[in-house]
Amino acid sequence: MIQWHMQTLLTDSGVTYPLQVAEVIEGDSLLASSLWVNVALAGVAALLFAYMGQSVHGERSRMIWVVALFIPLVSISSYLGLLSGLTIGTLQMPAGHPLDEVVSQWGRYLTWAFSTPLILAALGWLARVDKADMLAVIGADIGMCLTGLAAAQTTASIELRWAFYAVSCAFFAVVLYALLVTWPQKAKAAGTDDIFGTLRLLTVVLWLGYPIVWAIGVEGLALIESVGTTSWLYSGLDVLAKYVFAFLLLRWVANNESIVESGGSAAPADD
Numbered sequence: 001m002i003q004w005h006m007q008t009l010l011t012d013s014g015v016t017y018p019l020q021v022a023e024v025i026e027g028d029s030l031l032a033s034s035l036w037v038n039v040a041l042a043g044v045a046a047l048l049f050a051y052m053g054q055s056v057h058g059e060r061s062r063m064i065w066v067v068a069l070f071i072p073l074v075s076i077s078s079y080l081g082l083l084s085g086l087t088i089g090t091l092q093m094p095a096g097h098p099l100d101e102v103v104s105q106w107g108r109y110l111t112w113a114f115s116t117p118l119i120l121a122a123l124g125w126l127a128r129v130d131k132a133d134m135l136a137v138i139g140a141d142i143g144m145c146l147t148g149l150a151a152a153q154t155t156a157s158i159e160l161r162w163a164f165y166a167v168s169c170a171f172f173a174v175v176l177y178a179l180l181v182t183w184p185q186k187a188k189a190a191g192t193d194d195i196f197g198t199l200r201l202l203t204v205v206l207w208l209g210y211p212i213v214w215a216i217g218v219e220g221l222a223l224i225e226s227v228g229t230t231s232w233l234y235s236g237l238d239v240l241a242k243y244v245f246a247f248l249l250l251r252w253v254a255n256n257e258s259i260v261e262s263g264g265s266a267a268p269a270d271d
């Protein structure tokens, strides 16, 4: 297996070229498999979700179904971006970083800004949260992804990398607070607290894995020095946080459409 951090891909002008990077991905079977497995699983998930959606008719249920279907579609685009070398590149690390040169899969952070709002929108609609709540949480979530992207791409100093990481964590805290404290109450009123509880647990536990992987992987402390292993950890989390999550959600919505549409025993939702 090719050790990325030992192989300089940077040109004199500090640029890496997609074709060059794509060739190296192909030569690193651990890294390549971490990406191809997700393309394949996302394809299967998209077909399955499209099929499952045929039995869903109510408006709120169909909204949840549409966002669930977009989750694997965004994923396929994201992983093809990485595989083609378009959204992956090498960066010269500032002093204090354990590695001289690091492979940044920056396309991951960018596409999370599209996929994670879909997950939160599905959870929010399920719990019947109001629009202001949804806006605040999705706004914080996009902030988390984009400052995570900044943390990965900053080369000015090691302190600034971790400063962006800390800001991203602050945004993440807003999302966690909603998922753990405010949204469960709304889900209870909407009569969806059973499935909301399951999906919330899955989401909170898995999402906590991402900043941990960042911190111990090649971009952070580099306790894991292999880009293939770091990539597999993200890919494994993605499989569970996206396809398994969306499958459980859609299966429940298809079987409990009347609850989703009626809003449980609570007064009619205000959105």
Ligand code: RET
Residues within 6 Å of the ligand: 109, 112, 115, 116, 144, 145, 147, 148, 149, 151, 164, 165, 166, 168, 169, 172, 207, 208, 210, 211, 214, 238, 241, 242
């Ligand atoms: C980063 C690094 C900076 C600190 C934090 C992070 C959190 C990332 C999360 C990502 C979730 C991604 C999902 C993708 C599905 O497509 C950006 C790793 C807090 C929580 C669920």
